[in-house]
Amino acid sequence: MAEIVAAVATSHILMSPAGADEPAARVFDGMWRLGQHVQAARPDVIVVVSNDHMFNIGPEADAPFFVGCAASYVPFGEMDIPRDEYRGDAQFGLGLIEHCRRRGVAMEALGSLRPDHGIAVPLLFVNPDRAAAVVPLLVNHSRQQGVAAMECWYLGQLLGGYISAVAPASLRVALVGAGGLSHRVGYETMGVDERFDRDFLADFERGELARWREMSVEEIEAVAGNGGVEIMNWMMIAAALPGARASIVYYEAMPSWLTGMGGAVLRPHEGDGRSRVDDPA
């Protein structure tokens, strides 16, 4: 069976450090430490669980989840992100879709994708030499009804099961949950809710996510903003790794970036000893 050799969660944006040089440097340091953790695990494939910000998936798209099934990816390049090519793993992506569809999850394949910052910024840290293949798994938080946290949790479980039971043996897989923390996109009152962020991080570290996966999209948005729903991207990798132990690596409220910035490592082999993920279906 394939193995999850590393898993990290992180915010997926960087902005100008002007006026916030020290906290911005701490964010960078934290992201780089996460990146080193993944690089040291020498993954063959990196699955990045994130969301597209309407650079690829438009307002008319209704599927809750999309999986990249391309042979390669060149970032969209907004925010001055370098357009360096990454290898894809179409076979992994197609297999994951088949596995999840058989268990009732609606997913669409993306035969081409220009990953935006949601995927491309984390890759700059976890895959800087572009040695590992990339599989984007996108949650369609932008669709009208959003995507329920419980659906994300279930898909995270299926992802873990697919890696354990279906993906090619000896494949070394890293997981990256990318997004969050609190932020409001497109509103006059854009801001960070540090209390929300710290509550979530504390529960993420303790592995106590039951109340978070039971929250509705509206409940999360009311406190953490419409960008706050991206914490579901974190929860998906936690669901893929039951029993893993999380450690928070960095947190900065970053008001000038209008985003609570955080990152964590999940260690598959340091929890209750269960690194294998049972298929929930």
Next chain:
Amino acid sequence: MSVGSAERVNRLLARLFQEPELLARLRADRERVFEEARLSEQECAALRDGSFRALERIGVHPVLRMHYQMAVNPDLANHVTIRDFLPRLRAERRDG
């Protein structure tokens, strides 16, 4: 992140960064672009205003409000960039 009812405006704004030529034309002559997209006067007024509140009133998706601001507000585009971190990323990669 809910989608508003102004489908025509949303479709136009979703194309801005996918079609560099459209973005350039918007910056050079936005009235022409609005006219080609057959936007209503109310929609045109909201886009001229450009504020999140005005865009919200005509049903622009929150993410596309951000796209529009990035397109027409150079200060915002200069802030929402990873440019300042690229030298350090290159150095870290070089040093392993």
